[in-house]
Structures are given as C-alpha cells and as structure tokens.
Amino acid sequence: MDYVFQFGVVWDHCDELLDGAWLTLRLSVGGFLIGLTLAGLIAYLREVGPRPVRFGLGTYIEFIRNTPLLVQLFVLYFSLPMLGIRLDADIAALVGLTLNFAAYGAEILRGGMLSIPYGHIEAARALGLSRWRTFRHVILLPSLRVAFPALSSQFVLLMLGSSVVSAISATDLTAVTNTLQSTTFRAFEFYFAATGIYLSMALAARLLLALAYVRLFPAAGRGAQ
Amino acid sequence: MDRRNLLTAGGLAGFVSAASAAPAAAQATGTLSTLDRIQREKKVRITAEVDSPPFGILDTNGNPDGSEIATARQLAKDLGVDLEFVQVNATQRIPALLAGRTDIAISSLSITVDRAKVAAFCAPHGALSIVVCGPKSTAISKAADMAGKRIALTRATLEEATVPKAAPPGTQLVYFDDIGPTIQALLSGQVDAAGMSAFAARSVADRNAAAGIEVKFTVTTAYYAAVVRQADESLRQWINTWVFVNSRNGVLAGIYEKYTGVPLPPLPTL
Numbered sequence: 001m002d003y004v005f006q007f008g009v010v011w012d013h014c015d016e017l018l019d020g021a022w023l024t025l026r027l028s029v030g031g032f033l034i035g036l037t038l039a040g041l042i043a044y045l046r047e048v049g050p051r052p053v054r055f056g057l058g059t060y061i062e063f064i065r066n067t068p069l070l071v072q073l074f075v076l077y078f079s080l081p082m083l084g085i086r087l088d089a090d091i092a093a094l095v096g097l098t099l100n101f102a103a104y105g106a107e108i109l110r111g112g113m114l115s116i117p118y119g120h121i122e123a124a125r126a127l128g129l130s131r132w133r134t135f136r137h138v139i140l141l142p143s144l145r146v147a148f149p150a151l152s153s154q155f156v157l158l159m160l161g162s163s164v165v166s167a168i169s170a171t172d173l174t175a176v177t178n179t180l181q182s183t184t185f186r187a188f189e190f191y192f193a194a195t196g197i198y199l200s201m202a203l204a205a206r207l208l209l210a211l212a213y214v215r216l217f218p219a220a221g222r223g224a225q
Numbered sequence: 226m227d228r229r230n231l232l233t234a235g236g237l238a239g240f241v242s243a244a245s246a247a248p249a250a251a252q253a254t255g256t257l258s259t260l261d262r263i264q265r266e267k268k269v270r271i272t273a274e275v276d277s278p279p280f281g282i283l284d285t286n287g288n289p290d291g292s293e294i295a296t297a298r299q300l301a302k303d304l305g306v307d308l309e310f311v312q313v314n315a316t317q318r319i320p321a322l323l324a325g326r327t328d329i330a331i332s333s334l335s336i337t338v339d340r341a342k343v344a345a346f347c348a349p350h351g352a353l354s355i356v357v358c359g360p361k362s363t364a365i366s367k368a369a370d371m372a373g374k375r376i377a378l379t380r381a382t383l384e385e386a387t388v389p390k391a392a393p394p395g396t397q398l399v400y401f402d403d404i405g406p407t408i409q410a411l412l413s414g415q416v417d418a419a420g421m422s423a424f425a426a427r428s429v430a431d432r433n434a435a436a437g438i439e440v441k442f443t444v445t446t447a448y449y450a451a452v453v454r455q456a457d458e459s460l461r462q463w464i465n466t467w468v469f470v471n472s473r474n475g476v477l478a479g480i481y482e483k484y485t486g487v488p489l490p491p492l493p494t495l
Contacts, residue, residue: 187324
C-alpha cells in the first residue's frame with residue numbers, strides 16, 4: 001500500500017472540525033441535562049402516577065428503547081412535516097437525543113429507586129415526612145447515587161451516538177468530517193482526527209463526571225462501598 | 226537407478242518450486258498489476274450505488290439495477306470474469322476505490338479536476354446534467370433566486386461541487402450523506418429545493434406527482450466515466466479500449482437510452 005498521509009490538510013480545516021465538535025458537545029450536554037430532568041419526572045410518575053399515565057409512559061419507554069436512534073431522528077425530521085410540524089435539523093437532533101436519553105435514564109433511575117430498601121420509606125413515613133420530601137430525600141437522591149455510574153456511561157453513549165445526527169443534516173463533528181473528506185479525498189486523515197476528537201471529549205466527560213460523583217456524594221454518605 | 230530417480234525427483238521439485246515461486250515473487254515485489262490480478266482471480270469488484278436513479282437502483286426483487294450497474298455487468302462479461310458488487314453510498318465511491326475495497330468505481334462519477342488529483346478517470350461513457358429542482362411553490366428560476374432559501378445537496382457529488390459556487394450569499398446549503406435523504410428532505414418540505422442530476426429529478430417528479438416537483442434551472446452538464454486508482458494504468462487502458470469499442474457498436478448507447486430515456490450524446494475522448 002503506497003498511500004501518502006497528509007495530515008496538514010486536517011490542520012488547515014481544524015476550525016471547521018472544532019465548530020462541529022462544539023455542536024456535538026452542545027447537543028450532548030443539552031440532551032443529557034434536559035433528558036435527565038425528564039427522566040426523573042418520568043420515573044416519579046411511573047411509580048406514583050395514575051394507571052393510564054404509567055401505561056402511556058411505559059409505552060413511550062419501550063418504543064424508544066426498541067427502535068434505533070437513527071430511525072427516531074428520521075421520524076422527527078422527515079415524517080413530522082407531513083403532520084405540519086417542521087423542525088430544523090439542530091432542533092430535531094436535540095429533541096431526538098433528549099427523548100432518547102430520557103427513556104434510558106428513566107429506566108436507570110427506576111433501577112436505582114428499586115434498590116432503596118422499603119424500610120427506609122417506612123421510616124420516613126413514620127417520621128411524618130410528606131410524600132414529596134420522602135421522594136426527594138429518601139428515594140431520589142440515594143437512587144441517583146446508585147445510578148450515577150450507569151448515567152455517566154449513558155451520557156458517553158449519548159455523545160458518541162450523537163454522530164448519527166449527521167444523517168438529518170445537523171452539522172455535528174461527523175457531518176463536518178464527512179463533508180471535508182468528500183471534498184479533499186483525505187478520508188483516513190479526517191476520520192482519524194474525528195476519532196481523536198471524540199475520544200478526547202468522551203474521556204474528558206468521564207473525568208468530569210467522576211469528579212462530580214466524588215463531590216456530590218462524599219465518602220461518608222455513600223454507604224457500603 | 227537410485228541416482229536417476231533422485232535426479233528426476235530433484236528436477237521436478239526444482240521446476241515446481243520455481244513455477245510457484247514466480248507469481249509469489251511477483252506478488253511479493255508488487256509487480257502483479259490489478260488487471261493481471263483480476264484475470265488471475267477471475268473476479269472483478271465494482272462499486273454499486275443503488276440509491277441514485279437511474280444510474281443505480283434496486284429493482285422490485287431487491288437486486289441492483291440501473292444504467293451504471295448494467296454497464297458494470299457488461300464490462301465484467303467482456304473481461305471474462307465474475308463480478309462482485311461493492312455497495313457504496315455517494316460519499317464512499319472514491320474512498321472505497323482508494324482503500325482497495327473495489328477495483329473499479331462505475332457510479333456516475335463526473336469528470337472533475339479535483340477528483341482527478343486522487344484517482345484516474347477512464348474515457349467517458351455517459352453524460353448528465355445537474356439541476357436545481359423543487360416544488361411549484363418554491364420561486365426559483367435562476368441561481369440568484371436561491372438567496373434566503375434552503376437547498377439540499379448530497380455530499381461527494383457533482384452538485385456538491387458546483388451548486389455552492391453558483392449560490393449567492395444568503396443561501397442555506399443543507400448536506401446529506403445519501404441521495405435518498407436529500408430526496409426525502411425535498412418531499413417532506415424540510416428544504417425549498419434540492420440539487421441533483423436531471424435524471425434523478427425527473428424520476429422524483431414522476432414517482433411523486435402529488436408533490437409537483439419541477440426543474441428550476443440547470444447548473445452544469447458533465448460527462449461521467451469509470452474511475453480506477455492512479456497506479457492501475459493497464460486496467461485504465463483496457464477500460465478505455467472497451468469504451469472505444471462499445472461506443473461504436475451501440476452497446477453503451479443501448480444501455481444509456483434504456484434507463485434514461487434519452488439518446489446518448491456523442492462521447493469525447495479523455
């Protein structure tokens with residue numbers, strides 16, 4: 001194989017690559033924060049909500065978890081306009097990633113919630129805590145502690161999975177890389193660079209989340225470790 | 226008697242090892258050309274882009290069909306080898322060739338100087354034009370009207386190379402990896418117009434009469450050709466010869482007209 005590598009071409013376009021990486025970051029963080037809030041709400045409603053609400057949310061979660069993210073994005077971007085709702089590519093990407101994360105996040109949080117011994121809830125009742133305060137202090141925060149590693153993995157999966165938004169023309173890192181390699185024909189160099197950028201972002205994210213874990217849940221309150 | 230048998234055995238062994246070492250040596254030193262390798266293995270790999278009507282489509286049985294697919298089949302038949310299709314999308318046509326996943330790229334690759342920097346074009350065997358098309362509600366009649374409108378383009382195509390240069394400032398260009406999503410974006414109203422080959426535009430208009438897609442203006446015309454790696458000179462010369470012969474005996478014209486519905490224009494030499 002006599003291929004001559006030319007990474008200088010990549011360096012010439014590094015501004016565009018970083019713009020793409022910036023959108024990837026914004027979509028991932030936005031999807032994570034909004035999705036996590038939604039996930040908490042969904043998990044709460046699935047425990048204490050009325051039956052139809054629980055059934056409806058369960059259906060939504062199963063739909064998201066059993067269909068590919070790409071197909072969900074296609075529905076949001078290509079099918080919704082048929083119903084009169086036209087979303088911009090970036091907005092459709094954010095909505096798709098948020099709904100996707102919320103479904104997985106709700107299941108992860110539910111797993112965390114199920115790990116709370118029922119004795120704790122009984123004790124809270126006995127102490128006269130209201131339903132909401134019980135939920136917040138005895139159920140939600142401890143389950144977040146249990147679920148944190150799974151949630152941080154899910155965030156990294158979300159960030160890496162966000163590469164499919166290039167299929168609906170959102171100009172994320174993968175989209176920019178594809179455009180650049182198609183015009184310069186330096187496929188190896190550009191994909192290598194994109195891999196490096198994704199790797200750096202994912203590792204940085206994991207580091208920040210690990211630091212957040214240690215900060216939010218100091219060793220004293222973490223229980224049996 | 227022992228010595229005679231020994232000499233015969235030694236002679237045979239030497240002959241056999243020399244005969245088998247020669248091609249191995251040729252391969253080891255890289256002197257086996259792609260054309261030689263194709264003829265030795267009795268197999269050629271050619272790209273198949275199946276979402277680019279009428280050059281490459283999937284027929285009702287899910288098999289590749291289209292003018293470029295038929296051209297590839299004819300080429301393999303005349304070369305006397307088996308054909309293996311390597312399915313690619315628009316952006317992967319040349320990268321697959323450069324990476325060695327395919328031997329020849331026959332997927333309506335228009336001749337441009339940028340592509341010629343990294344790969345070698347053979348003599349052209351077809352022609353196409355790039356147009357901007359859209360629904361009747363989009364008011365575009367020339368390039369300048371694109372300002373403020375959303376125009377969908379497919380990456381790594383001639384429309385990606387030419388429409389942005391013709392587009393005035395203020396045009397929003399939206400890029401997709403495949404021709405399929407580009408067409409979907411047009412039909413679903415996500416974009417006001419799309420750039421594609423005139424044949425593809427007509428195919429979209431015919432299959433979606435309700436959408437009222439019409440051609441707005443022509444951007445450019447081009448000839449397309451088979452593409453090979455720059456080092457494969459003997460293969461390139463063979464394909465040039467094949468195009469020369471088949472552009473005179475009506476075979477290429479027959480394939481072109483069957484799938485596009487228009488006669489093949491006179492083909493220049495490269």
